[in-house]
Amino acid sequence: MRYLKQNGAGEELSTTWEETRGGGVSERIVAERGKKTELKGKQQDASTTMPTELEELVDFISHGNTQIRQLAVENLVPYSTSQPAIFKTNQLLPIKDLKLLVRDYKQIAKNAITILINLSSDREILETLSSDTDFLQTLLTRLTNPKEPNANLLCILLANLSKSDSLKSLLALERPIPNDLTAPNSPLVISQLLDIFVRGANGTYNPDADFDFLSYLFADLAKHSEGRKYFLSKQEYDGVVPLTKLTVFTEHKSEIRRRGVASTIKNVAFEIDSHPAFLSEDEINILPYLLLPIMGNEEYEEEDMNGMLPDLQLLPPDKMRDSEPNIIQTHVESLMLLTTTREGRDMLREVKVYPIIRETHLQVEDEGVREACERLVQVLMRDEDGDEKVDQGMTALSRDVKLPRTQSKPFGGSGNWVSAEKEEEEDDDDDDDDKIVEV
Template sequence: MPTELEELVGFITNPSQQIRLVAIENLVPYSTSQPDVFKADKLVPIKNLKLLVKDHPKIAEHVITILINLSADREVLENLATDEKFLDTILSFVTLPNEPNANLLSMLLANLAKWDAFQSILARKQSPPKELGSDDLVMNQLMDLFVKGAEGTYNKDADYDHLSYLFADLTKHAELRHYFVRKQDYDGVIPITKLKVFTEHKSHVRRKGVASTIKNVAFDVPSHPAFLDEDDINILPYVLLPIIGNEEFDEEETMAMLPDLQLLPPDKERDSDSAIIQTHLQTLLLLTSTREAREHMRAVQVYPVVRETHKKVADEGVREACERLANMLMRDEADAATQAPTEVTADDDDEDDKVVEV
């Protein structure tokens, strides 16, 4: 005989909307404590849950929450991430300006990116809502959602912060890195330049995901000249500012620094998360891959910033990253040229390689 919990799972397909709502609301805790109950009968409950994403927004809210939690399971993750019709549904819903569950859908998308084949999203197209002002490429739509969500100017119920985790995971793949450094035809903008402005945003999730995305894209060494060019991507100020505090530099060092770093307020604070600081330091280390980049970073006084960060941040990971970066910048060029930042690895940024849970 079925258990009470199994009977409860069965109620999610009840014709009565009220019964479905009560059942699904009561099932949310079990998506973390007893997830296997949703995998019965060759994932039939998962199939039903995917259909309920289209149900009443309150029911859909609980359904998406359950799917977010269940996507920690590789079998469920594969089922979700490879279901084309399901992906069509959530991608069309997340872009709607009046979608009340857009933030939850953003979290779910971030988790689905854990499945490597999800990188095929790069070729995915759909008609964008006219309010979004994007083109038919889904990646461009997600980028525009993320930008407009920062100030709540698109959907009053969503900030889309967790899309930054999606971007971080996707940029583990070379083809997606290339997307982020290519000017898009519809607006003439390079996608990574849309993200760089959020390295000091108030949202910890947004800062963390953006930092990891920038770091991952920095594995594309041929793009480094554009990264460092003040008239192109110009990434250095946006990577350095989060790791600078209110320390004072001597006049000679200050005058040689990038303009954005020269007139900082006395109450300037570095990022409160040492993991984010470490990520930015690893990005800088990746940018030392070529002699031209190393010489440029020396010229604009990156080393003093690293030196002061090493003094002020009592975190082993940060201090080690500072030491490795300082070693690349301060040693003789003949030695530096033989040392590659091989120990830096790509991030899939959602808290220690775990899926987001709600």
């Protein structure tokens, strides 16, 4: 996943610092700037010692006057992407001030969180934020408040902070159970966030938040062995395996939620010893949740259809596969991980995964999806004692397709929120979740 960046905080941010200097509250800021300049003394060389107007504006985010703070942070939002260095002065003092503003009035907090989201792509700032336990507690306290107006932004910030290994401490962190989390509940923070994420799907926890971006946090935490262990371990407080709370969202209407859940499943699937639980109908039962999103309304031979999982048979004629190629690719790669063991390969063959992958390869015009399908077919069609069936399977995948192939754009834009950044090369365990997402 990529770091998330906020381009602005609404219509009120369409003006710039220069445009707001004409009157009102901005006159008071200009007056304050004049006082500060006088204090520097006329003996100094202004060309080398006087701070820039932007640097002076940054100083006002800690001003005692609420209106001045609000105007300052509003106008600084665009500069958090274009000139992030102005926030790194005085040993990151502006960052310390912004952390305090997260607890300020609604609009001030919104802009402060937005700036921190944008600045968290800077490694030094990222480590400063993610290693601050008190700040993390502040974020969690506000996020778990069902009346928090900026809960979705807080989810984005947490998702970005999870790019630092420091945040895996979240997996062992405990805090008082929020009053609005219905029983059964857990003092474990990760369990609280997971339960809020589930309730956010239908808006029953906070009417102002869907908590979709928590799925990105889960995906990054699942890169760590401690995270995978958590998602695969039945919890004492409700007797449920956490991963099974996520699998039901692989066909959710929210692209963000589907993408984060798909990446979480894939990362957890690196835990090879747990593959029997993944495949068991009485445990995680992952196959229907991986296969349904990649299936459309194609018709299959009767023999193939009868061999498929019951949930995949007789799908409605209007059944559509996931609209995002990179999500489909992630699901196919998860299936590939499940072929690591002989038992997994035999299971996928038995339930006729090959015909589904064949149709996915044919119907989805995306290079990444097709390459993932071809790798999986090479495994499924191979005899355990030789390669005799591979050519036959690959030939079936090579049927002519009318439309040209297109290159996928991993984690592409979603409205005005998410824009793609260049992919970073990762190890297999890191998979897609080390990419940087910008809002």
